[in-house]
Amino acid sequence: MxxxxxxxxxxxxxxxxxxxxxxxxxxxxxxxxxxxxxxxxxxxxxxxxxxxxxxxxxxxxxxxxxxxxxxxxxxxxxxxxxxxxxxxxxxxxxxxxxxxxxxxxxxxxxxxxxxxxxxxxxxxxxxxxxxxxxxxxxxxxxxxxxxxxxxxxxxxxxxxxxxxAPGPVAPPTEPDRRHERLQAEADRLRAELGVARERERVAREELAGLQRELRRLRSDADRAREEARRAGLDAAAVHDEATAALAAAREERDVASADRAAAERERGAQRAEAKVAQQLAATRARLLLDTIVDAASGLRTELALPPVLDHPADLVAVAANQPGPVHEGSRGRSADDPTLLDELLRQPYAHLVVDGYNVTKTAWPRLTLDDQRRRLVDALAGMAARTGAEVTCCFDGQPGQGAVPQPRGVRVLFSVGEIADDLIRRLVRAEPPGRVVVVVTGDQAVARDVARDGARVLPSTTLLARLQRV
Incomplete structure (x- = not known):
């Protein structure tokens, strides 16, 4: 040490x-x-x-x-x-x-x-x-x-x-005291000078630190400017790519618009051709139909055939019970669909046969039989007037029962010596093959028999649903 x-x-x-x-x-x-x-x-x-x-x-x-x-x-x-x-x-x-x-x-x-x-x-x-x-x-x-x-x-x-001091100290004189004061003042000034120099040194160190910080900040600023420049270049490149992609998309859109316009023109031409072809086909069909009608009229004149006065249903004998040809059952749409009935009745010379009491007892079971018959017959008259179809309504009859009013377009029949179900079977068998015959009944036995004879069978609920729409 x-x-x-x-x-x-x-x-x-x-x-x-x-x-x-x-x-x-x-x-x-x-x-x-x-x-x-x-x-x-x-x-x-x-x-x-x-x-x-x-x-x-x-x-x-x-x-x-x-x-x-x-x-x-x-x-x-x-x-x-x-x-x-x-x-x-x-x-x-x-x-x-x-x-x-x-x-x-x-x-x-x-x-x-x-x-x-x-x-x-x-x-x-x-x-x-x-x-x-x-x-x-x-x-x-x-x-x-x-x-x-x-x-x-x-x-x-x-x-x-x-x-x-080696000996006794003499009392200080005025010059000594003045010297001491000056010495003290000089010491104070020297101390202040030392402190000032120390502050200067600290200030210089702080200045050096600030200069280093300034250089660092300038370096950071230069680096930030360089990064901003690169980012600007990247953004410009992205903008150019987006502009090119937009131009390509617009070109593709123009091409697609041109293709769509060409397709529309082609479809218009096809529709025009189809319309002309449809008109030509209709003209040919009408000409053929007129030719057939004229030929049939000429054949009727040549054969001297009288006009049809009776329908097959008018010629059915009370005791007739001859089996007719057997055909498969109902075809086409669902039997519960009321529109099926309209579609069938729009066929030429369609014949609607209704099981009277089977329908009325399903629709109005609390009414008297007379009221049931009257309501059903009135509703069928309106349907016959609208569709032009032949309508026959069959009821169970009794011996000696008098005639009932016959509304226009509706044939009302009462079974005598037999039930109405058998009357309906004979009516269907009397119709020529190929004629549209629609039987409305809820009796499954009747439905099977008349379907085998070629009739279309619909349930009573289908007719009632159609009558409710009137």
Whole structure:
């Protein structure tokens, strides 16, 4: 451990050196930023300048024992006395961090002398160091001792020893007091100078940091501009691609529109051709029909055939029971569909045969038989008038039953000596093959028989549903 690393004991420091240290520390404290002031000296910093070194001597001396505050005061002293700091370092043969941070390489004072030659002995260096210490003691022993103590240089005890008076001290004269005041003022100014230089150093460091930050920001800005330029180029490329795709889509749309227009023209031509063909077919069919009608009329005239006065149903004998040809049952649409009845009755010379009581007892079971017959016959008369079909309604009769009114277009028959079901069977068998005969009944036995004879069978509910739509 060197002398510079040893912490000076408070009792070893002469009173004059201690007072000088406290005064300089008070001056440095006055110029410090509030954030840098130790917690134990914040109240002392608020003291008046004249009272700060006296009233705050204890706290100031205590904080000088701490490395942080002592280093701050030492830097301020080194910046206020740069030449003396260099001479102290040279005299002690060592240099602290505070001394290295204040002197430039080309600011070495002439008092330090020439650099020792490489071949010089240790004795010459010791003699030269002793001479330098004597020169420091002769110049300003109190200031030199203050700096040596703050910088932890090993020469401070030797410099402090010269401050102790060998005999009784004479009372200070006016020139002495004036000298002390001037010396104190000079120390204060030096302290302020040191603090100012320290602030300058901190400001330069901050400026260097700001310059580095500025360079970084400029680099970021350049990089951002480059990225923006590339993004602009990419956006332009995407825009060009989108424009090309839009142009291609428009071209395809125009081609599709042209194709659609051509297809519409072709369909129009096809529809016109189809219409002409349909008109031609209708004309041919009508001409053929007229030819057939004229031929039939000519054949009737040639054969001298009289007009038809009776229908097959009028010629059915009461006792006739001859089996007719057997055909398959009902064909076409669903038998429950009322539109099927309309479709069948629109056929040429269609004949509708109705099982009277089977229908009326399904529709109006609470009415009397006369009312049931009257209501059904009236409804069938309206249907016959609308469709032009032949309509026959069969009821079960009794011997001696008188004639009933016959509405126009409806033939009303009563079975005599037989049930109405057998009458319906004979009516169907009397019709020529190929004529459309529609039988309305809910009797399954009758339905099977008449279907075998070629009639179309519909249930009673189908007729009732059709009559309700009238």
């Amino acid at each position: 060197t002398a510079a690393d040893e912490r000076p004991a408070p009792t070893d420091v002469p009173e004059a050196l201690r007072a000088a240290l406290v005064r300089f520390a008070a001056d440095v404290l006055a110029a410090m930023e509030p954030r840098d002031v130790p917690a134990g000296l914040r109240a002392v910093q608020r003291f008046a300048p004249r009272r700060r070194a006296v009233a705050g001597a204890g706290p100031l001396w205590t904080q000088l024992g701490e490395d942080g505050f002592r280093a701050h005061v030492a830097r301020a002293w080194s910046q206020a006395h740069p030449e003396l700091a260099e001479r102290l370092a040279a005299a002690s043969g060592e240099a602290s961090d505070e001394v290295r941070g204040t002197a430039a390489p080309d600011e070495v004072p002439d008092e330090l002398g020439e650099t020792a030659a490489p071949g010089g002995g240790d004795g010459d260096a010791a003699v030269e160091a002793g001479a330098r210490r004597r020169g420091l003691a002769e110049d300003d022993p109190l200031t030199a001792a203050t700096g040596a103590w703050l910088l932890h240089l090993g020469v401070w005890p030797e410099l402090a020893a010269g401050l102790v």
